[in-house]
Amino acid sequence: MYRYDEFDAGFVRERVALFRDQVQRRIDGSLTEDEFKPLRLKNGVYLQLHAYMLRVAIPYGTLSSVQLRQLALIGERYDRGYGHLTTRQNIQFNWPKLRDVPDILDLLADVEMHCIQTSGNCIRNVTADHFAGVAADEWIDPRPVCELIRQWSTAHPEFSYLPRKFKIAVTGASHDRAVVKAHDIGLRIVRHPDTGAHGFEVSVGGGLGRTPMIGKVIRDFLPQEELLAYLEAVMRVYNLEGRRDNKYKARIKILVHETGTEALKARIEHEFAQLDGPSINADPEELARIAAYFAPPHYEELPAVSARLEAAKSANPVFADWIDTNGFAHKVAGYRAITISLKGIGEIPGDITSAQMRQVADLADRYSLSEIRVSHNQNLILPNVKNDDLFALWQGLVEAGLATANVGLITDIIACPGLDYCALATARSIPIAQAIAKRFADPARQREIGPLNLNISGCINACGHHHVGQIGILGLEKRGQESYQITLGGDPTEQAAIGEIVGPGLTAEAVPDAIERLVEVYLEARQVGETFIDTFRRIGIGPFKLAFQHNLEGADHVA
Amino acid sequence: MLLDRTGRKPDLWTRGQPDDHAPVLVAWEEWNTQARLGNDPDRLGVEIPNTLAIEDLRPVLSQVGLVAIRFGAFSDGRGLSQARLIRRAGFTGVLRAVGPLIPDEFGFALQCGFDEVELPESSAHRQSEDEWLRSLAAYSHTYQQGYRSRTSILAQRRLARLSKGQSHA
Numbered sequence: 001m002y003r004y005d006e007f008d009a010g011f012v013r014e015r016v017a018l019f020r021d022q023v024q025r026r027i028d029g030s031l032t033e034d035e036f037k038p039l040r041l042k043n044g045v046y047l048q049l050h051a052y053m054l055r056v057a058i059p060y061g062t063l064s065s066v067q068l069r070q071l072a073l074i075g076e077r078y079d080r081g082y083g084h085l086t087t088r089q090n091i092q093f094n095w096p097k098l099r100d101v102p103d104i105l106d107l108l109a110d111v112e113m114h115c116i117q118t119s120g121n122c123i124r125n126v127t128a129d130h131f132a133g134v135a136a137d138e139w140i141d142p143r144p145v146c147e148l149i150r151q152w153s154t155a156h157p158e159f160s161y162l163p164r165k166f167k168i169a170v171t172g173a174s175h176d177r178a179v180v181k182a183h184d185i186g187l188r189i190v191r192h193p194d195t196g197a198h199g200f201e202v203s204v205g206g207g208l209g210r211t212p213m214i215g216k217v218i219r220d221f222l223p224q225e226e227l228l229a230y231l232e233a234v235m236r237v238y239n240l241e242g243r244r245d246n247k248y249k250a251r252i253k254i255l256v257h258e259t260g261t262e263a264l265k266a267r268i269e270h271e272f273a274q275l276d277g278p279s280i281n282a283d284p285e286e287l288a289r290i291a292a293y294f295a296p297p298h299y300e301e302l303p304a305v306s307a308r309l310e311a312a313k314s315a316n317p318v319f320a321d322w323i324d325t326n327g328f329a330h331k332v333a334g335y336r337a338i339t340i341s342l343k344g345i346g347e348i349p350g351d352i353t354s355a356q357m358r359q360v361a362d363l364a365d366r367y368s369l370s371e372i373r374v375s376h377n378q379n380l381i382l383p384n385v386k387n388d389d390l391f392a393l394w395q396g397l398v399e400a401g402l403a404t405a406n407v408g409l410i411t412d413i414i415a416c417p418g419l420d421y422c423a424l425a426t427a428r429s430i431p432i433a434q435a436i437a438k439r440f441a442d443p444a445r446q447r448e449i450g451p452l453n454l455n456i457s458g459c460i461n462a463c464g465h466h467h468v469g470q471i472g473i474l475g476l477e478k479r480g481q482e483s484y485q486i487t488l489g490g491d492p493t494e495q496a497a498i499g500e501i502v503g504p505g506l507t508a509e510a511v512p513d514a515i516e517r518l519v520e521v522y523l524e525a526r527q528v529g530e531t532f533i534d535t536f537r538r539i540g541i542g543p544f545k546l547a548f549q550h551n552l553e554g555a556d557h558v559a
Numbered sequence: 560m561l562l563d564r565t566g567r568k569p570d571l572w573t574r575g576q577p578d579d580h581a582p583v584l585v586a587w588e589e590w591n592t593q594a595r596l597g598n599d600p601d602r603l604g605v606e607i608p609n610t611l612a613i614e615d616l617r618p619v620l621s622q623v624g625l626v627a628i629r630f631g632a633f634s635d636g637r638g639l640s641q642a643r644l645i646r647r648a649g650f651t652g653v654l655r656a657v658g659p660l661i662p663d664e665f666g667f668a669l670q671c672g673f674d675e676v677e678l679p680e681s682s683a684h685r686q687s688e689d690e691w692l693r694s695l696a697a698y699s700h701t702y703q704q705g706y707r708s709r710t711s712i713l714a715q716r717r718l719a720r721l722s723k724g725q726s727h728a
């Protein structure tokens with residue numbers, strides 16, 4: 001894991017002191033509320049429906065057990081004993097008092113964490129594949145580059161007052177688990193076809209929200225050493241030319257759309273050509289310095305097959321199902337990465353209690369080299385578990401109430417806070433997630449349905465990534481009534497796609513039935529080996545629409 | 560209130576059309592190339608909107624001693640990028656940010672190439688000179704390279720590596 005040097009540590013402390021000073025200046029009136037608002041947002045402090053909310057960055061999703069224990073403490077002392085994981089590798093705490101925020105920031109700084117740029121019109125927390133460094137299909141760990149970008153984007157003198165927020169994600173694996181195509185800039189680490197050198201495929205203009213768009217590739221190969229200068233060129237063009245007249249048209253995706261990909265690419269390349277790379281780019285030794293912190297831990301040499309694991313699996317089918325569902329192939333033989341589902345049936349997606357955080361931290365110390373990851377699916381991951389230890393780990397998780405075996409299945413729902421917490425919400429999303437999870441609670445049925453991601457947002461801002469849900473649910477408001485719009489066929493991966501609307505909006509009560517009908521269409525039509533999205537791609541939306549319509553005739557819908 | 564990195568200073572410039580006395584700041588909208596050529600650059604400035612493409616300003620840069628950029632709002636960062644481009648074009652005169660900036664972006668503005676900030680009364684009566692100067696001390700070091708600042712963190716790490724390398728040799 002990355003460790004702060006004296007500069008990083010000093011910087012974060014100074015940032016806390018600055019925030020303390022900003023709060024003071026707001027209180028004494030030298031800053032107006034309008035002036036203070038972007039300053040607090042750039043430090044992760046939102047004003048929500050009932051109170052403030054604090055969003056803490058978990059850069060590229062990597063946490064140590066020490067950090068997780070500190071988050072547990074903060075949840076206990078300042079939230080109501082909870083933390084809430086988001087879809088961008090952040091954790092949120094509700095209910096902190098504004099005057100307590102500087103103290104929370106100090107607690108975070110004690111464990112090398114912060115809230116810097118987790119909100120506001122600036123470059124946000126950089127995210128990565130949550131299996132970075134351990135995935136069998138990865139060829140380069142993206143986290144050193146993420147850390148470099150984190151540092152470069154922190155308190156950037158030129159790019160801290162952008163037209164709108166700006167999100168960057170990086171992956172170094174063949175399968176995209178970081179949703180890079182839905183980011184303002186998505187970076188895929190690639191190998192040059194001729195020289196084999198490392199570089200990036202760069203996309204820009206992805207984003208969800210009210211105008212969902214898939215990022216467009218503007219560079220097939222950017223040499224690794226030139227990254228910061230290239231980012232500077234993109235950011236400068238966006239800062240100067242991005243729209244500021246309408247906040248809904250201010251993201252770079254709109255600039256790409258209105259300017260045209262080729263024309264914008266030419267502008268960026270023109271700017272890039274004028275930059276003096278060496279004065280901007282990090283020298284290779286700096287990246288090497290960072291990369292050294294992410295060197296693989298000491299793994300034992302183990303056989304690929306563990307007799308102990310196999311014996312435990314055959315003796316305990318519930319455990320076996322959990323391993324098959326929540327386990328993930330590790331690049332080192334004898335190890336596995338385990339996803340801890342925070343989607344227990346009937347619970348709030350992404351919520352974790354302080355007690356559970358401590359239990360997970362203890363289990364990480366015992367079984368995962370003290371490391372934890374957070375995923376954009378609002379789950380936790382123990383990345384380095386020996387096959388031999390899996391049964392003991394599972395028992396520990398059962399005790400903590402964290403052994404739900406549903407990762408990647410229909411009840412592993414991504415949901416935003418919706419009307420329960422969010423000031424912008426037009427509908428509830430948590431209760432919808434809970435109702436659907438209850439409907440599909442039977443584990444055997446979930447496995448029968450197979451991989452299926454279902455995402456719910458409580459308004460058009462799309463924090464729950466409904467556009468890229470294979471089943472997406474968007475809660476709207478029509479004439480004072482909640483109305484849920486269902487989309488199908490979204491895809492967050494390297495085959496990124498935006499879902500299509502299947503029919504008119506439904507009442508909250510009608511949603512679980514409708515989802516059930518849609519799933520039945522797939523089960524009836526699927527061929528051997530097909531998942532939901534495979535079947536959808538083969539048969540198209542037509543049969544789903546038909547069934548949806550039929551179902552409607554018997555149900556309430558919001559006309 | 561006019562401020563630079565050392566504090567409040569008197570404003571010697573007036574806005575309007577050139578006459579024989581004070582240095583004058585001409586609005587871009589009223590700029591007339593022919594009329595300016597004979598003037599002394601030290602006494603002529605231009606004030607531009609933050610929407611102007613710096614390419615269009617290029618021919619004027621050698622004729623003026625001051626470029627002022629109007630910030631419509633403190634949260635509108637276009638002026639920061641314009642300042643960078645103006646410096647890259649080789650302008651060595653005074654760069655002024657005009658508008659309701661806040662102390663928290665003073666350091667950023669200086670790093671991007673500005674020399675001074677001209678605040679409207681509505682901000683100046685709330686924000687003291689002391690707050691503006693204090694904000695410059697917020698960070699001892701910053702990460703970015705290529706901006707005007709004390710040595711960046713990356714550069715200092717490089718220096719540390721080099722001196723370590725030398726002591727080994």
Ligand code: HEM
Nearest residue numbers: 086087088182207208209210415416417422424461462463
């Ligand atoms: C509770 C307070 C929250 C507020 C007020 C809020 C507000 C917003 C707004 C206004 C946008 C749209 C921005 C735009 O399109 O330019 C947005 C996007 C987003 N939010 Fe939230 N959000 C909140 C919580 C969350 C949570 C809990 C998550 C994670 C589950 C989340 C994840 C995201 C993501 C990933 C996007 C990006 C979608 C995109 O690419 O456009 N937000 N949020």
Ligand code: SF4
Nearest residue numbers: 416422425458459463
């Ligand atoms: S999608 Fe809407 S309701 Fe949900 S968290 Fe975002 S802003 Fe709030």
